[in-house]
Amino acid sequence: xxxxxxxxxxxxxxxxxxxxxxxxxxxxxxxxxxxxxxxxxxxxxxxxxxxxxxxxxxxxxxxxxxxxxxxxxxxxxxxxxxxxxxxxxxxxxxxxxxxxxxxxxxxxxxxxxxxxxxxxxxxxxxxxxxxxxxxxxxxxxxxxxxxxxxxxxxx
Amino acid sequence: xxxxxxxxxxxxxxxxxxxxxxxxxxxxxxxxxxxxxxxxxxxxxxxxxxxxxxxxxxxxxxxxxxxxxxxxxxxxxxxxxxxxxxxxxxxxxxxxxxxxxxxxxxxxxxxxxxxxxxxxxxxxxxxxxxxxxxxxxxxxxxxxxxxxxxxxxxx
Amino acid sequence: xxxxxxxxxxxxxxxxxxxxxxxxxxxxxxxxxxxxxxxxxxxxxxxxxxxxxxxxxxxxxxxxxxxxxxxxxxxxxxxxxxxxxxxxxxxxxxxxxxxxxxxxxxxxxxxxxxxxxxxxxxxxxxxxxxxxxxxxxxxxxxxxxxxxxxxxxxx
Numbered sequence: 001x002x003x004x005x006x007x008x009x010x011x012x013x014x015x016x017x018x019x020x021x022x023x024x025x026x027x028x029x030x031x032x033x034x035x036x037x038x039x040x041x042x043x044x045x046x047x048x049x050x051x052x053x054x055x056x057x058x059x060x061x062x063x064x065x066x067x068x069x070x071x072x073x074x075x076x077x078x079x080x081x082x083x084x085x086x087x088x089x090x091x092x093x094x095x096x097x098x099x100x101x102x103x104x105x106x107x108x109x110x111x112x113x114x115x116x117x118x119x120x121x122x123x124x125x126x127x128x129x130x131x132x133x134x135x136x137x138x139x140x141x142x143x144x145x146x147x148x149x150x151x152x153x154x155x
Numbered sequence: 156x157x158x159x160x161x162x163x164x165x166x167x168x169x170x171x172x173x174x175x176x177x178x179x180x181x182x183x184x185x186x187x188x189x190x191x192x193x194x195x196x197x198x199x200x201x202x203x204x205x206x207x208x209x210x211x212x213x214x215x216x217x218x219x220x221x222x223x224x225x226x227x228x229x230x231x232x233x234x235x236x237x238x239x240x241x242x243x244x245x246x247x248x249x250x251x252x253x254x255x256x257x258x259x260x261x262x263x264x265x266x267x268x269x270x271x272x273x274x275x276x277x278x279x280x281x282x283x284x285x286x287x288x289x290x291x292x293x294x295x296x297x298x299x300x301x302x303x304x305x306x307x308x309x310x
Numbered sequence: 311x312x313x314x315x316x317x318x319x320x321x322x323x324x325x326x327x328x329x330x331x332x333x334x335x336x337x338x339x340x341x342x343x344x345x346x347x348x349x350x351x352x353x354x355x356x357x358x359x360x361x362x363x364x365x366x367x368x369x370x371x372x373x374x375x376x377x378x379x380x381x382x383x384x385x386x387x388x389x390x391x392x393x394x395x396x397x398x399x400x401x402x403x404x405x406x407x408x409x410x411x412x413x414x415x416x417x418x419x420x421x422x423x424x425x426x427x428x429x430x431x432x433x434x435x436x437x438x439x440x441x442x443x444x445x446x447x448x449x450x451x452x453x454x455x456x457x458x459x460x461x462x463x464x465x
Contacts, residue, residue, distance in 0.1 A: 002313060003157060003309060005217035006193075020422065022408065023429045029353070030433055036404060038316075038352035038376060038462065040219075042193035043184070047217025061404040062315035062357025064350075064376045064462070066193060066219045094191060094216035098177065112175065119178045123185055152193065152219070154313060158312060158464060160372035161348075195374075197348035198339065202372025221348060221374045249346060249371040253332065267330065274333045278340055307348065307374070 005047035006066065006152035010055040011085060013148040015138035021073040024145035028071065028138075032147050036061040041069050042152065044120075046087055046095030050152070052132070057153055066152045070099035073145040083148035084109035084135035088117035091127040096120040097150050106135040160202035161221065161307035165210040168238060168303040170293030176228040179300035183226065183293070187302050191216040196224050197307070199275075201242055201250030205307070207287070212308055221307045225254035228300040238303035239264035239290035243272035246282040251275040252305050261290040315357035316376065316462035320365040323393060323458040325448035331383045334455035338381065338448075342457050346371040351379050352462070354430075356397055356405030360462070362442070367463055376462045380409035383455040393458035394419035394445035398427035401437040406430040407460050416445040 014031025018024030029035035033056045059065060070083040083101040098116035100109045110133050121128040138146040169186025173179030184190035188211045214220060225238040238256040253271035255264045265288050276283040293301040324341025328334030339345035343366045369375060380393040393411040400406075408426035410419045420443050431438040448456040 003218065005215045006219065018433075019429050020410075020426055022410070023426050023433075026354070026406075026408075026426075026430055027433050035434065036355055038355050038378075040195055040350055040352050040376070042195050042219060044181070045191055045193050045217045047215070050217065060315045060357070062355045062360065062462075063313060064316065064352060066195070068193075096181075098181075100175075100177070116175055116178050116181075119174050120181055123173075123178075123182050124190070152217075158373065160370045161374065195350055197350050197374060199336070200346055200348050200372045202370070205372065221350070223348075251336075253336075255330075255332070271330055271333050271336075274329050275336055278333075278337050279345070307372075 002154055006154055007050050008153040008155050009046055009050045009052045010057050010151040011134055012055055013134055013136035015136050015146040017141050017144050024073055024143045025071055028145040028147040034149055037063050037065040039065055039067045042066045044068055044097045046097055048094045068097045068150045070101040071147045072101040074140045075143045077140055079103050079140045080137050081140055081144050081146045082106050082109050082135055082137040083146040084113045085148040085150055086113035086117045086133040088121055088128050089130045091129040093126045106137050110135050157309055161309055162205050163308040163310050164201055164205045164207045165212050165306040166289055167210055168289055168291035170291050170301040172296050172299050179228055179298045180226055183300040183302040189304055192218050192220040194220055194222045197221045199223055199252045201252055203249045223252045223305045225256040226302045227256040229295045230298045232295055234258050234295045235292050236295055236299050236301045237261050237264050237290055237292040238301040239268045240303040240305055241268035241272045241286055241288040243276055243283050244285045246284040248281045261292050265290050312464055316464055317360050318463040318465050319356055319360045319362045320367050320461040321444055322365055323446035325446050325456040327451055327454050334383055334453045335381055338455040338457040344459055347373050347375040349375055349377045352376045354378055354407045356407055358404045378407045378460045380411040380458045382411040384450045385453045387450055389413050389450045390447050391450055391454050391456045392416050392419050392445055392447040393456040394423045395458040395460055396423035396427045396443040398431055398438050399440045401439040403436045416447050420445050
């Protein structure tokens, strides 16, 4: 990673079953197109100069890649595993990335994330220009996982 | 981030209420002056050549910034949320950073951290020159959080 | 850290007692030879060009070092704390690193990790050439920890 702020953002998600909780998580990463990197969990800022891009990103497998991650694993058949990410973009400032995951409907998690993005802007005295919210849900068969992520990188 | 060891350390803390646990945590990060970076949690070494500086650090918003983090979120009104960090500086070696957080008094957490710093030096056969301990407590109103951190960076 | 994928892998482990859970974990890191770096937890990819080396690695104390980490801390006397890591190397692709830890026998955790490595290759449609699995167990006296890790670095 570099000391300069990342200037690319990629919002993605995925879901899958697996034979263990870690494999279900790993399979959800694959489904999201981020299963071939060494992801590092970071807190939640969208750099001002960053461009939101359509993935997939062309980054060498095994690279150390910062990402905001939401995930939910469950081994209760029939349960809904939902992961949600929201990006708030600022009018003249950096933005904020919020996440929420767990069981329950996408609508529930999206409402929570929307509220969190709003509060994060109010608290910083920043003007919110746009909110982008995406969630993914997985109905657990045996062991399932959902993952939502914002990958941060440098063009 | 770079492959060289960081040469700046900034010890900070903050506390706040929030509408959710993540927002309370986020608001505590803002209060600590570290809410505009993508923090990466690291284990606990103070590089030998690092200088302890008074913040705030001038790092671009959204940068990926390594930090030792202690935090405690609580939604029990009246409960004391305390986060404590201690830096042990070595006489002729690298130092160690220890953290402890939870409910309870700052005195309790500071005593635990002091003991942890001592043990981390004894175990490494290093000579402890100085211990700096800081804690922050928050009395929860509805949903509150405290955060103590050491930010590691490069001058 | 750099944006290029790491090209060195070091598989190590350790175990120890400590006066607190964090110290037991820290002492296990020392025993594993990785207690003098700022470790950053990453998900689980072995870059294709990476060489598995015998440690210890010559990296400056306090450096920010990516690692896949498995650890288990326990304060129940007599309990077995086991941490296991497996590296699956691909025939013509990147590899995968899986981990499992908890109480219970090394045989149990090794079997789980072996299965996870296999599934991670099947799911990606990759050909598995070799699996290397190492575990460490610690019989808890008062407060104990085991740690297994793969350190990723650049030659």
